[in-house]
Amino acid sequence: MYGGGYVFSDPEHQIPPDDPEKLAEFEARIDRGEKIEPQDWMPYEYRRQLIRLIEQHAHSEIMGALPEGAWITRAPGFKRKLALIAKVQDEVGHAQLLYSAAETLGKSRADMVNDLLSGKSKYSNVFNYPAKTWADVAVIGFLIDAAAIVNQVANSKGSYGPYCRALERICYEESFHLKQGYDAFVALATGTKSQRAMLQDAVNRWYRPIIHFFGPPDQESKHSKQLMRWKVKMASNDDMRNQFLDSYVPKVLELDITFPDPELRKDPQTGRWQFGDPDWAEFYRVINGDGPCNAERLAVRRLAEAQGRWIRQAIMNPQQSVTIPFA
Amino acid sequence: MIDDKSGIQWNSEDPRVQRLGTFFADFHPLQQPEEWVTYEVFHQRRRGEQHVHVGSVHAPDPELALVFAKEQFARRQHCSSLWVVPSSQIHISGYENEDMFSTTPDKTYREASGYRLRHKISSYKQAQLHESDR
Numbered sequence: 188m189y190g191g192g193y194v195f196s197d198p199e200h201q202i203p204p205d206d207p208e209k210l211a212e213f214e215a216r217i218d219r220g221e222k223i224e225p226q227d228w229m230p231y232e233y234r235r236q237l238i239r240l241i242e243q244h245a246h247s248e249i250m251g252a253l254p255e256g257a258w259i260t261r262a263p264g265f266k267r268k269l270a271l272i273a274k275v276q277d278e279v280g281h282a283q284l285l286y287s288a289a290e291t292l293g294k295s296r297a298d299m300v301n302d303l304l305s306g307k308s309k310y311s312n313v314f315n316y317p318a319k320t321w322a323d324v325a326v327i328g329f330l331i332d333a334a335a336i337v338n339q340v341a342n343s344k345g346s347y348g349p350y351c352r353a354l355e356r357i358c359y360e361e362s363f364h365l366k367q368g369y370d371a372f373v374a375l376a377t378g379t380k381s382q383r384a385m386l387q388d389a390v391n392r393w394y395r396p397i398i399h400f401f402g403p404p405d406q407e408s409k410h411s412k413q414l415m416r417w418k419v420k421m422a423s424n425d426d427m428r429n430q431f432l433d434s435y436v437p438k439v440l441e442l443d444i445t446f447p448d449p450e451l452r453k454d455p456q457t458g459r460w461q462f463g464d465p466d467w468a469e470f471y472r473v474i475n476g477d478g479p480c481n482a483e484r485l486a487v488r489r490l491a492e493a494q495g496r497w498i499r500q501a502i503m504n505p506q507q508s509v510t511i512p513f514a
Numbered sequence: 515m516i517d518d519k520s521g522i523q524w525n526s527e528d529p530r531v532q533r534l535g536t537f538f539a540d541f542h543p544l545q546q547p548e549e550w551v552t553y554e555v556f557h558q559r560r561r562g563e564q565h566v567h568v569g570s571v572h573a574p575d576p577e578l579a580l581v582f583a584k585e586q587f588a589r590r591q592h593c594s595s596l597w598v599v600p601s602s603q604i605h606i607s608g609y610e611n612e613d614m615f616s617t618t619p620d621k622t623y624r625e626a627s628g629y630r631l632r633h634k635i636s637s638y639k640q641a642q643l644h645e646s647d648r
Contacts, residue, residue, distance in 0.1 A: 226609050257528040280586055287552070287570050296572060297549040305541050317527040353569070360590060483526055489541060499548050504574045510601045512552045512570035 205230045217418055222348035225291035225514065233417050238292045240419065241350055245285035246303045246310035252278040253484050254318040255327060263321060270367045271324070277364065281357045287512050288349040295509055304489055312470055313396045315478030322375055322382075322389035328368020330393065330435060334400050336361050337431045346418035349514055369438075376442035383444075390439065391447045398462060399470040401428035432460040553579035554604060556597040557587050565597050573598075 209228050216223065223229055252275045259275065262268040286296050302308040313331055318324060336358065343354035375386040402424040405411060414420040422430075433453070439446070450463035472478065526532055550572040556565035568587045573579035579598040588596060607614075622628030 224609060226606070254528075257530055260529070276585075276589065280589070283571070283586055284569060290552075295549060297544040301543045304543070319527050356569075483528070483531060487528075487531060492544075493542060496542070496548075502574045502578065503548065504550075508551070509549050510551045512601050513554060513604060513606065514567070514570075 202232050217346050222351060223346050224348045233419065234292050236414060236419050237347055237350065238289055238294050241285055241289040242294065242299050243309055245282045245289060245299065246308055247314065248278045248282035248285060250310050250314045250484055250488065253487055254314060255324055258318060258321065258324045261321065267371065274364050274367065277360050284353040284356060288353045291349045291512055304492060306476055306485060309474055312399050312473045312478065315473050315481045315484060316396050317480055320385050320389060322385040325368060325371035325375055325386065326389045326393045328364060329372040330397055331400070332361060332365045332368050333435050334397055334431050336365060337427050341421040341427060345421055373442065376444055387444055390444055394446050394448060395465050398428065398465040401431070403467050403470065429460050550574045552601040553598040554601050555583040555587055557593060558595040559592055561594050570601060
């Protein structure tokens with residue numbers, strides 16, 4: 188599912204200087220539109236930011252499977268149950284693909300899993316909200332997946348080969364997710380009065396987290412300019428959010444479902460979407476571990492890890508040592 | 515529901531969480547051997563086609579690598595056969611030697627389209643025709 192990680196600059200972190208000659212060669216390769224492969228030289232900061240980005244993306248896929256997974260037993264009807272099982276399986280598969288891509292940069296999978304379980308790593312804000320009704324599953328499947336696709340299509344044109352290849356595969360599978368989400372959304376929107384009320388309630392609760400999903404407004408920082416130059420970040424948070432609103436707000440409004448924001452409108456002059464203050468303080472609270480469901484999600488994830496331990500140990504091969512995948 | 519260990523009260527919307535009764539809220543890090551080696555996966559869509567590299571999986575042995583590869587790379591698209599190879603068994607030429615693959619910029623002599631004969635045959639026939647006219 189779920190879009191790239193957030194890029195936070197931490198001025199504390201010491202960035203060692205790169206060899207200027209190799210850096211020039213590296214940047215020339217990116218300017219020519221060539222992909223960077225794991226065996227290539229790359230700047231320290233390029234590697235560090237990519238590990239963070241891909242790792243956060245992988246964690247988001249894993250954690251994103253939890254709110255929807257809880258609805259498999261309660262999905263209305265056999266076909267929707269089958270589709271939801273397939274979708275949740277895909278999300279977990281996407282995490283595997285992304286972990287492999289991040290591993291090629293030198294961080295082991297065990298370290299990534301441990302950083303998630305210990306609460307050190309971040310993941311997408313949206314999965315720390317509850318899925319109260321079936322309409323939440325419809326909203327996640329339609330609007331959150333759509334938001335993620337905007338992110339992922341952009342990132343798949345980035346510069347790092349293994350990440351791009353993983354994303355191409357992911358985007359191919361996501362198209363079915365989006366369509367089944369839209370199908371569930373439309374079924375409720377064109378249904379009975381109480382179905383419509385349930386959907387409207389879910390949209391009201393998810394509107395703000397979705398605005399948050401793309402990350403805070405971009406500051407003109409040297410940092411993000413460099414990441415754009417290196418094609419780690421392909422578009423600004425605001426541009427991606429705008430692209431999403433442009434494509435999907437009309438699809439919701441035409442079903443006479445509304446958004447709980449009187450200021451949401453497209454400026455006819457600039458063509459940009461405007462919205463009311465989404466309370467970025469809430470975004471930071473959620474992303475730093477203090478959202479409505481952070482503790483529960485992490486507990487469920489730890490439980491899964493603990494329950495799987497006996498089988499991992501049973502098939503463990505003590506002679507083996509870790510290898511890094513090639514591509 | 516109250517977690518036995520932490521004493522935290524959970525008001526979860528998730529029926530599984532309500533059923534669990536307790537949480538393993540403690541964090542037990544993964545140990546080194548729990549992280550398996552990687553296998554590169556090659557996927558053949560249909561009999562007669564090439565096996566194509568599609569990615570990698572972590573597995574403790576080749577048998578399970580095939581099981582994971584099936585789940586990861588053959589759950590959607592058609593598949594007739596999979597290969598798995600330990601990543602450490604693959605030998606690569608390395609991008610530092612990438613320039614050895616570019617020899618002469620003009621390789622038309624290696625392509626069928628680099629050989630144009632029709633005009634020669636036509637002008638030969640033309641010449642023959644004039645010959646017989648005489």
